[in-house]
Amino acid sequence: MSTSLLLVDDDRTFSSLAASMLSQEGFRVRVARSLHETRVALAAEAPDLVVLDRRLPDGDGLVFLPELRAQLPTTVVLMVTAHGDIESAVEAIRAGARDYLSKPVEIDDLVMRARRAASDLQLQERLRQAESVLEGRHRLAESRSPAMQRTLQMLERIATTPRSPVLLLGETGTGKAVLARHLYALRQKQGAFVQINCAALPDTMMESELFGHERGAFTDAKTARRGLVELASDGLLFLDEVGELPLALQAKLLTFLDKGAFRRLGGMTELTSTARIVAATNKDLEAEVTAGRFREDLLFRLSVFRVDVPPLRERREDVLPLARTLVQELCSELGRRPVPFSPAAEERLVSYPFPGNVRELRNVLERALVLEVGPALELQSLAKGGGAPAAVDPNAFSVSGPPRPLDEVERLYVRHVLEQLGGRRMEAARALGLSYPTFLRRLEENPPSE
The missing domain is CATH 3.40.50.300 (P-loop containing nucleotide triphosphate hydrolases)
Incomplete structure (x- = not known):
């Protein structure tokens, strides 16, 4: 999404040229040539960035700055001051301007500072989005485990x-x-x-x-x-x-x-x-x-x-409370009411070793919420099968036929892990304990079949 910019300057030649150059850089530019026009423009749409001249026909941009900051506290302001007016520049920064430019303004300098401000805004937005995801999905549950x-x-x-x-x-x-x-x-x-x-x-x-x-x-x-x-x-x-x-x-x-x-x-x-x-x-x-x-x-x-950080198998006391917390979060994300565990599911949760720890627990619960039907979760995927010593894992890696060279087995296993993770190469490299370049070299030696 492009950055919206309001250019406030009564110099028609400069504002037209600056607006043209900024538009070429990908900004969505509007121009106001007075404080009255500025207030109208702000009421119509809150810009991401304002370039504000101090001397305007109907008032002082520096006096207007606190009003602008109160109305739009997240909008970035670049203040334009007279040449050599250091006192006004300092006052503008104190009033909340991000930066200032001195007249006569060089268009290249204006574009550079606007780009920098836009880059900072984009990074801040990415941070806010990441924090929102983390806060919604990864809250710390209360622990009963001494460890x-x-x-x-x-x-x-x-x-x-x-x-x-x-x-x-x-x-x-x-x-x-x-x-x-x-x-x-x-x-x-x-x-x-x-x-x-x-x-x-x-x-x-x-x-x-x-x-x-x-x-x-x-x-x-x-x-x-x-x-x-x-x-x-x-x-x-x-x-x-x-x-x-x-x-x-x-x-x-x-x-x-x-x-x-x-x-x-x-x-x-x-x-x-x-x-x-x-x-x-x-x-x-x-x-x-x-x-x-x-x-x-x-x-x-x-x-x-x-x-x-202790693994989940050493925190048995935490498994059920953590599972209930995760189910509540997942149900909220999926837009459905919380679902309880059956007694059999609780036994399976307590007895299963969870080699993938909390991440595996979350994946098991998410899969069960989507695929299982009934008033309570059974977690059949954790059940032992048919009286055998252990359930047969359909995703287990095996090599049939006569013995093969170790290098060939390693290449086959790299491809197997990549397939199990749905082609996500970064995750596969981490699961194998390989650096990403080393993983790519192994993969090139034995590319996945189409």
């Missing part, structure tokens, strides 16, 4: 230290992201919660995503961009799958953890951020250090607070 209660008590103590890094260790699906958000929620009046999966982006994009880039830093860098470290300043940056970070970027992250300082890609200016880093992984980082894939000094630095 989990110890973990939560430790997080409460950690929350009193605003910037010390935290390392969450645990199997896949144990809820490390939920705990990171819980730690964030324990502190009031702070910046944004920002999350990134380090395995979800190519190595070439990770540095720009984390630390930002300057204009011209690489071929497609047409404008400067703030990275997640900047966006999370005074807040929390959650690095999921931190064991997948490339070694070169591990060094830059270590520098940031030590000094709180960094440079954007292609930049010379040292910037600072007070973001707390919370990292998570299901890998054995000590083994990764031994194998030369993870820096030992970074592991030490991340481990200021090391939190082990």
